[in-house]
Amino acid sequence: MGQITLENVTKSFGETQVIPPLDLDIQDGEFTVFVGPSGCGKSTLLRLIAGLEDITSGTIRIDGTDATDIPPAKRGLAMVFQSYALYPHMSVRKNIAFPMRMAGIDAAEQERRIEQAAAALNLTDYLDRRPGQLSGGQRQRVAIGRAIVREPAAFLFDEPLSNLDAALRVGMRLEISELHKRLATTMIYVTHDQVEAMTMADKIVVLRAGHIEQVGSPLELYRNPRNTFVAGFIGSPK
Numbered sequence: 001m002g003q004i005t006l007e008n009v010t011k012s013f014g015e016t017q018v019i020p021p022l023d024l025d026i027q028d029g030e031f032t033v034f035v036g037p038s039g040c041g042k043s044t045l046l047r048l049i050a051g052l053e054d055i056t057s058g059t060i061r062i063d064g065t066d067a068t069d070i071p072p073a074k075r076g077l078a079m080v081f082q083s084y085a086l087y088p089h090m091s092v093r094k095n096i097a098f099p100m101r102m103a104g105i106d107a108a109e110q111e112r113r114i115e116q117a118a119a120a121l122n123l124t125d126y127l128d129r130r131p132g133q134l135s136g137g138q139r140q141r142v143a144i145g146r147a148i149v150r151e152p153a154a155f156l157f158d159e160p161l162s163n164l165d166a167a168l169r170v171g172m173r174l175e176i177s178e179l180h181k182r183l184a185t186t187m188i189y190v191t192h193d194q195v196e197a198m199t200m201a202d203k204i205v206v207l208r209a210g211h212i213e214q215v216g217s218p219l220e221l222y223r224n225p226r227n228t229f230v231a232g233f234i235g236s237p238k
């Protein structure tokens with residue numbers, strides 16, 4: 001399960017409201033992309049869903065349950081950041097195992113999930129290396145592996161590929177799309193890259209100054225952008 005609903009959600013930092021009242025429905029298994037310019041609230045929205053920031057008002061529901069009082073670790077969501085946030089002194093195996101150790105999963109089950117994730121991400125031969133001995137793409141795969149082993153209801157990606165060079169980005173894009181097909185798990189993916197948005201999304205959410213400018217499939221937005229802002233982001237001729 002991985003249905004996420006935002007009802008009238010707002011977020012203020014001090015006096016500044018960065019998310020005005022916002023409604024959004026994300027279906028189980030959907031690949032949703034948040035796009036919009038820098039500072040429009042993409043990361044904040046993801047952090048609110050993850051529970052890393054408290055909402056100021058409104059309700060976030062995960063599979064129908066009000067998530068307000070559910071701490072981040074119990075929401076069943078796994079976040080993947082652009083800065084890989086790996087532990088440099090730990091092997092790949094230990095990095096991937098870390099969240100399972102925290103969750104008290106037994107050793108045999110940990111091993112099973114590590115083998116499975118490593119096979120899915122082409123990391124089997126790298127399990128005993130340290131992050132410093134890996135390429136940027138491999139490090140990003142380890143970060144994704146660490147999310148997969150938690151078997152989350154949804155993955156939340158915050159510009160995961162922005163530190164990679166253009167050629168690697170294309171490959172990782174395909175890998176993440178493949179992963180989504182295979183796992184059929186809800187994924188929310190933040191990017192300011194319109195090509196990523198257009199090629200990966202089932203549904204694109206175009207954000208501007210904290211509000212939703214338009215929601216639709218890549219084709220819908222391309223054919224019928226509501227205004228020049230959306231058209232500009234989607235690369236539509238309108």
Ligand code: ADP
Pocket residue numbers: 013018036037038039040041042043044045
């Ligand atoms: P994006 O990820 O789209 O670039 P953010 O969600 O990081 O945008 O930021 C949205 C707005 O909220 C920006 O104006 C930013 O300065 C502000 N903001 C984000 N986090 C904080 C914070 N912890 N304290 C104060 N303002 C913040």
Ligand code: MG
Pocket residue numbers: 042043044
């Ligand atoms: Mg951001």
